Amino acid sequence: MRKEFLFLVIIIFFSLDSFAQFTKYVVSFTDKAGTPFSISDPSKFLSEKAIERRAKQHIAIDETDLPIVSAYIDSIRSVENVTVLDGSKWLNQICIATADSLAILKINSFSFVAKTSPVKRLVRSNVAERNQSPEWAQKNKFSKETKGILSPASPPVSGNYYSYGNSYAQVHIHNGEYLHNNGFRGKGMLIAIIDAGFYHYRSLPAFDSVNLNNKIIDTYDFVDNEASVDEDNYHGMMCFSIIAGNIPGELVGSCPDANFLLYRSEDVASESPVEEQYWIAAAERADSAGADIISTSLGYNTFDNPVFDYTYKDMNGHTSMIAKAATLAAKKGMIVLAAAGNEGDDSWHYITTPGDADSIITVGAVDTLGIPAPFSSYGPSSDGRVKPTAASVGSGTAISSTSGTIQAGSGTSFATPNLAGLVTCLWQAFPDFTNMQIIDAVKKSSSIYNAPDNRIGYGLPDFKKAFDDLTNQEIIRNIAPVLQNNFIKIFPNPFKNNFTIAVNPPLTSVATFSLYDAAGKLYFAKKVSVQSGVIQVIHFNQMQLLQKGIYILKYNDGKNKKSLKLMAQ
Incomplete structure (x- = not known):
């Protein structure tokens, strides 16, 4: 009896010690039983814009749209030394902060708790404080994204609405100017950018137009739980400039007339799965705000604590939290574009998550001549789906620097917003088509659609071809009743x-x-x-x-x- 008691004490001791290594957890719930809400009355829990998007695309409202049961959250909040941070109704889970091992044991004892999963390890005292300066680049996940050779600024092309300057090559490679010249520049569309921060977007010249015209609808920092995203890392700002920048003759973005949501979910000072939960919260906020497009230049495969690391086998679209959420965002009617990753020339080699998600556009990188970038991550997904989906200019991409000058950047991070902007303009032209119909037209317009590969997927989209294809489909829709007789x-x-x-x-x-x-x-x-x-x-x-x-x-x-x-x- 004494030996059994001692064994139990040892088990509890090691369990508590194991829990003590972590400070943030995801608590997953078993159900949404007893909720006062009903999917037959969505106005009680979904925004008008979210309902409109679903109705327009004939998307059924389901249990994933229902809020988390408030009684479950209250019970978790009542546990001593626990702080509830945020949650995901899509995945029916919340994120909590606690360093109390007994609190986790208490939470696991609740019948409505399916599991608790650590997502952030304890920060040791020897870990340096995060450097908030714009030069913070040497010790973070974006350090591989290098400066490249900036394409010469193109002289104004007769007939073009914009004078693109250095960004002409990255737009022209997709025939993107065809959309702009025909009046499709993003007006009325809403793009959510989920990234690592948008350093000084309020004052940099690339964003004069979006700021002057009040194009930024909402901002939120899910890492620090505050509204401001202006003082954080520059990576999101650079991605933002590729879509929204407007300095005639120097840099014109791929969708400068759209409205924008700027959300920070990435903490560049560390790498842990809690950032996936932040991303999910951002995607759900984008859904509520009525976003049409999510552009995200983040990807995950390995973490500070190797216990969290993924394997290539996990890149199947349904293992990581963030991939599940990206797929759900697509099911809610949004178009999600995610960077393929910059692991093509290292030992990992393959795409990262959420690039493995289903029903999204995963973006690889080429240079301005259409040659695949060596660093661009390879597909397919581990379950054999074509990945990347397509490619755009991510080597020598014209971007705004932190000083306001135009420089070149390299990384699938920069290919993603370039393509996201043009996809947005295409959808603006054909608002009666669903997200998946737009994605299908983009795929079919691509340079190697009939023979996709593991480097650039279906290839380089041609937006004139996509426009013509959708025009024909629109004609067929309208003419079909007439042709019956x-x-x-x-x-x-x-x-x-x-x-x-x-x-x-x-x-x-x-x-x-x-x-x-x-x-x-x-x-x-x-x-x-x-x-x-x-x-x-x-x-x-x-x-x-x-x-x-x-x-x-x-x-x-x-x-x-x-x-x-x-x-x-």
Whole structure:
């Protein structure tokens, strides 16, 4: 009996000693039983903007949207020496701070607690204080992101809305200026940037326009639990400049007219899983604020305490907390873009989390010539999905420095916001499409869509191609009811410089479209492969050489014939 008692004492002693090594924990709950809220009445717990986004995309409200049961939180808060920091309704968990081992044993005894997981180790006295200066770069996770060769500033290009300067190459590689020139620059869209801090964004010249026009809707520091993010690390500021910067002739961002949420979740002085919980809290705040896009240039694989380290096998989209949350953010209707990581040329080699999440865009890095950057992390995810999803300029990217000058930066951190801005502009152009339909169009527009690899995924997106693809889809959506009674339709009619034909072919064949004038003179004949039951859109451009008057378009698939009258103005 004495031996058994001594053994129990030893077990408790080592358990308490183990708990004493940590100061922050995630407490996961078993359920949301007894909640006073109902998914049938979401206005009681979701913001109007969050509800609108779900309704617009026909996304069902589910239990993950319900708040954490307040009685559970109150019970945890009542435990002596415990401070509740924040929580996640999506994952049904809260983050707490305590150095009291007995408190953790008490919490684990509650029937509604599924588990407690340490996420931050005890800070030893020999750990240096965090250096808050902008030069803090040598001893943090971003030290690998180096300065590169800045592309020469491009002279103003005739017809371009913006004078991009040094940022022209990173926009042009995606045909991004096509969106800007057609009026899609982010107006009315809301982008959340979750990062490590936004050093002096209030005073740096790259952000004059967003500050003057009150484009920053919300800021919050989840590390220090305060509203201000201006005094922290510069990494988020540099990423922000790639999207929102506007210094004509020097730096113009990929989406300068959007509105922004700036959230800090990363503590560069240390690396621990508690930062994943901070990120989750930021993503849920972005959801509530009505964000369309989340751009995050953070990634996790190893930590200060090796007990928390991930393996490549864990990069499967459903092991890390942050990957689970990123996937849920996508399920709530947002588009999430995450950096692939800068581990391509080191022993880790592969993507980091949350880049392994499902239904998001994971971004690798290339230079301004489209050559993959050596440091850009490799895919696939450990469960075999294509990763990265796509690539953008992350080697020699034009960014704002802490002094306000324009410099070059290298890292997938900088590829991510560049692509995020252009994706936002594309979605602005097609607001009736869902997040996944926009992502699908971006993938299909990419340079190696038919043969994706583990370096740049589907390749470099071409936003003119994506725009054209979505335009065709939009036409098909609108014309489909008309084609139920008439398998071919011309619009606009009358036309000036171009017209479009929508056809729902009755037969799979090679059809001929022939254009004649009123006197029967043939102007052209175009052969197109058509498939029965599949609506196709065919564009006839540069018709301005036609004389004004009446024309006849004839359709012939070998069995079915149709003649339509149209007028050139």
